[in-house]
Every structure is written in structure tokens, then in C-alpha cells.
Amino acid sequence: MPAEMTTTCxxxxxxxxxxxxxxxxxxxxxxxxxxxxxxxxxxxxxxxxRPLKAVPNLDHMIERYRDKAPKGRDDIRLELLDDxxxxxxxxxxxxxxxxxxxxxxxxxxxRILVEVTVAWPKRRDTNLERELxxxxxxxxxxxxxxxxxxxxxxxxxxxxxxxxxxTSRVGKVHWVFEQDARHGGTLTFDRYALTDTWLxxxxxxxxxxxxxxxxxxxxxxxxxxxHMAERLLSRSWHGTLSALRGISTLRLDLAWKCPTDTRLxxxxxxxxxxGEELPLPEQFYVQCCQPTAVGLGANA
Amino acid sequence: MSRKRxxxxxxxxxxPSFSTDDFLLAVPHRNHAMKTTPQPGKKLLAxxxxxxxxGLIPPFSWLLPYSSHRRVELDAVGAxxxxxxxxxxxxxxxxxxxxxxxxxSFRESQLSVTRFLQMLVERGxxxxxxxxxxxxxxxxxx
Numbered sequence: 001m002p003a004e005m006t007t008t009c010x011x012x013x014x015x016x017x018x019x020x021x022x023x024x025x026x027x028x029x030x031x032x033x034x035x036x037x038x039x040x041x042x043x044x045x046x047x048x049x050r051p052l053k054a055v056p057n058l059d060h061m062i063e064r065y066r067d068k069a070p071k072g073r074d075d076i077r078l079e080l081l082d083d084x085x086x087x088x089x090x091x092x093x094x095x096x097x098x099x100x101x102x103x104x105x106x107x108x109x110x111r112i113l114v115e116v117t118v119a120w121p122k123r124r125d126t127n128l129e130r131e132l133x134x135x136x137x138x139x140x141x142x143x144x145x146x147x148x149x150x151x152x153x154x155x156x157x158x159x160x161x162x163x164x165x166x167t168s169r170v171g172k173v174h175w176v177f178e179q180d181a182r183h184g185g186t187l188t189f190d191r192y193a194l195t196d197t198w199l200x201x202x203x204x205x206x207x208x209x210x211x212x213x214x215x216x217x218x219x220x221x222x223x224x225x226x227h228m229a230e231r232l233l234s235r236s237w238h239g240t241l242s243a244l245r246g247i248s249t250l251r252l253d254l255a256w257k258c259p260t261d262t263r264l265x266x267x268x269x270x271x272x273x274x275g276e277e278l279p280l281p282e283q284f285y286v287q288c289c290q291p292t293a294v295g296l297g298a299n300a
Numbered sequence: 301m302s303r304k305r306x307x308x309x310x311x312x313x314x315x316p317s318f319s320t321d322d323f324l325l326a327v328p329h330r331n332h333a334m335k336t337t338p339q340p341g342k343k344l345l346a347x348x349x350x351x352x353x354x355g356l357i358p359p360f361s362w363l364l365p366y367s368s369h370r371r372v373e374l375d376a377v378g379a380x381x382x383x384x385x386x387x388x389x390x391x392x393x394x395x396x397x398x399x400x401x402x403x404x405s406f407r408e409s410q411l412s413v414t415r416f417l418q419m420l421v422e423r424g425x426x427x428x429x430x431x432x433x434x435x436x437x438x439x440x441x442x
Binding site: 042 | 321376377404405407410
């Protein structure tokens with residue numbers, strides 16, 4: 001029976017994996033699309049994907065992995081796999097202490113090539129491997145909203161927003177999304193951990209220390225996933241010409257502490273605007289109350 | 301053995317190469333000579349005696365400032381991690397405990413605890429004993 005599974009959705013690809021295989025690498029804006037997952041001991045899963053115009057020959061991919069394998073070693077065996085879920089193709093490298101499966105699939109409708117490497121340090125778990133490969137799929141390009149789920153963050157946004165920055169440090173996950181230049185909206189998501197050690201003040205007071213520029217236009221509260229969030233609307237002007245035209249930058253801050261996962265969520269939306277209101281994008285949604293994966297034990 | 305060679309050998313011994321697995325199974329031991337004093341706000345002041353440099357004899361010692369103890373102030377989180385280093389728990393167990401207490405994922409906790417343990421080792425408050433090592437060897441290294 002495979003371990004408890006979870007999904008990661010990153011830059012248009014959904015990947016199912018055991019809950020204790022945590023995301024250890026996620027590609028940024030100018031990098032080839034890639035995610036790696038590690039268990040407590042070592043890297044277990046590496047997924048790379050890229051758009052392709054032509055249909056690739058997956059035999060070439062297999063040959064490439066065959067060429068990469070160390071030569072002249074008796075303890076390393078290579079074998080073509082015929083037990084992968086259709087239409088995945090793959091090859092397995094068996095060494096003295098581990099098995100490594102390389103598999104690839106071209107998603108013809110979305111025209112995306114996905115290459116997966118799974119490491120099995122003890123024994124290959126074909127059931128889990130099949131479940132994992134079946135779970136991988138690109139997002140529907142026609143979908144009206146994009147779902148992101150990684151690093152404990154789970155959000156939904158309109159497709160016009162592109163991830164431009166992401167960092168994951170101890171205790172803080174930070175994502176920035178930008179809309180095209182015409183709309184000029186910027187959405188920033190921060191998720192803070194260890195709030196019991198550093199958040200001494202009320203969320204409202206903490207928010208005041210975060211929003212240091214601009215004039216406060218409105219202050220209120222709003223329900224976010226059943227929790228009371230502090231809402232702060234502020235305005236700042238950039239240049240005399242913009243001020244004369246009545247164009248300012250409105251910034252809407254939302255902050256709340258989730259009592260379930262004890263994280264502090266801070267979302268702010270910034271956009272040049274003429275009015276007094278700044279509505280959040282229609283498909284905007286942030287999920288909190290995330291369970292933590294500790295205590296599940298290493299899945300070998 | 302010459303003094304230079306012995307020093308080289310000790311340096312080599314002090315930097316063993318650990319795999320992630322070895323590190324997770326290793327056990328942090330507190331320095332027996334360390335004294336801790338609780339501070340307000342769940343903070344902790346840890347003091348470890350330092351060896352007096354050989355050349356620091358009068359009259360140089362009258363001129364050069366020298367402290368007989370290294371003092372490290374730990375915040376509440378640091379004090380909690382040091383408290384978990386009881387000589388029985390492995391690094392993995394400390395990471396798990398810390399993660400459960402603060403509702404962190406294992407990896408989040410691993411990153412913070414590993415970095416913190418490294419700092420404690422550098423300051424001589426803790427020694428990490430791997431498989432096949434004894435705590436006595438660790439205290440010698442301290």
C-alpha cells in the first residue's frame with residue numbers, strides 16, 4: 001500500500017508524491033522547469049518539463065540515459081521497463097545499493113515533455129511508482145484559474161499572473177506574482193512559521209509595522225477561511241504627473257494567523273489605480289489550515 | 301610524532317565526513333564543562349571555559365584582554381534545541397521533536413535545527429557523536 005500521498009502544483013504541472021517526500025528544489029522564472037523532492041535521507045524524485053513544438057522520440061531519451069550510465073562496471077545493470085503506466089517509457093539502472101528509474105512522457109494536447117527520475121534506495125515500489133507517474137499532468141491551458149501548491153502554500157490565481165520571485169527560507173515562504181505591464185498588478189504571498197516565538201503583538205499591530213509607506217485609506221476586517229483577517233488599504237503617489245492625473249498606487253494588505261497550522265499569512269495586492277477601491281482578482285484564493293507532514297516516518 | 305604532524309592529524313580527526321544518514325543518526329552531547337543560566341524571556345546564557353593561549357603570560361596578559369569563558373546568549377528557540385541535546389536523542393529525534401512542537405514540516409525543522417547545531421558545535425557548547433564514536437572522543441575534540 002503506497003504511503004499517504006499529496007500533490008505539488010508548480011508552474012503548470014501537478015505532481016503526486018508521498019507526503020514525506022518534501023520539495024527540495026523548485027525552479028524559478030528564468031530556469032528550466034524542474035522540481036525535486038527528498039525524503040529524510042536523500043533525493044527521491046526529480047521532475048523536469050518543457051514545452052515542445054514537435055513530437056519527441058522518447059527512444060532518444062532512453063538512449064541518452066543509457067549513454068549517461070557508468071561504463072565498464074559489472075555491478076550496474078540497465079533494463080528497459082515495460083511495467084510503467086501507458087504511455088510512459090523508461091529505463092531502470094540497478095546498482096549495488098539502489099535502483100534509479102528514468103521515465104518520460106509527451107503530453108500531446110498540452111505539448112509538454114515531462115522527464116522523471118525516481119530513486120529507490122532499497123527496493124523498487126512499482127505500485128507507488130505507477131501512482132506517482134499517473135498523477136503527473138500539466139494544467140489545462142484553457143482553465144480560467146491557475147492552482148499553485150508547494151512549500152505549504154496553496155493558492156488559486158487568474159492565469160494572467162506569472163510567478164516572478166519565490167524564496168523559501170527557514171520559517172518564511174515568499175512568492176511574488178506579477179500581471180502583464182498593461183494591468184500592472186502585483187500579488188505577494190508570505191507564510192511565516194514559528195509565530196509562537198516571534199509574533200508578540202496582535203496581527204493588526206504587526207501589519208502596521210509592515211506597511212510603512214503610503215497613507216492609510218481604510219482599515220477593516222475580513223473573513224479568510226473562517227479566520228478573522230486584518231485588512232488595510234493604503235495609497236501612495238509616485239511623481240507629480242501621476243498625482244495630477246489622479247493616478248496613485250493602491251495597496252491592499254490582508255494578514256491573519258491560522259490557529260490550525262499556527263502560521264501567519266500575509267497577502268498584499270498592489271496596483272496603480274484611480275479610484276478608492278482595490279478589489280482582489282476574481283479567482284483569488286488562499287488556503288490555510290495545512291497539516292504538517294512530520295511523524296509519518298521515512299518512506300523507503 | 302612531531303607537534304606539527306599531531307596537529308594535522310587532530311585537524312583531520314575533527315572534520316570527519318558525514319553522510320545525511322550518519323548525521324541524522326548521530327547524537328549531540330552537551331559540553332560537560334558548560335554552565336547555563338536562565339535569563340528572562342526563556343532565554344539562556346551558556347558559558348564554556350576556554351583554554352588560555354600558551355603565549356599569553358605576563359606582561360602580555362596584562363595588556364591583552366582575555367576572557368576565561370566563552371559566553372553565548374541563546375534565545376528561546378536556541379535554548380529549546382540545546383535542552384533537547386541530552387546525550388540520548390539523535391539529531392533526527394531532535395528535528396522531529398522541534399517540528400512537532402512548532403508545527404513545522406520535517407525539512408523546515410531539519411534546516412533550522414541543523415544550522416543551529418552547527419553553531420553550537422562551532423562555539424564548543426555541543427559535540428556531535430556519530431556511529432562508531434564514543435562520547436569521550438567527542439569531549440576530547442571539544
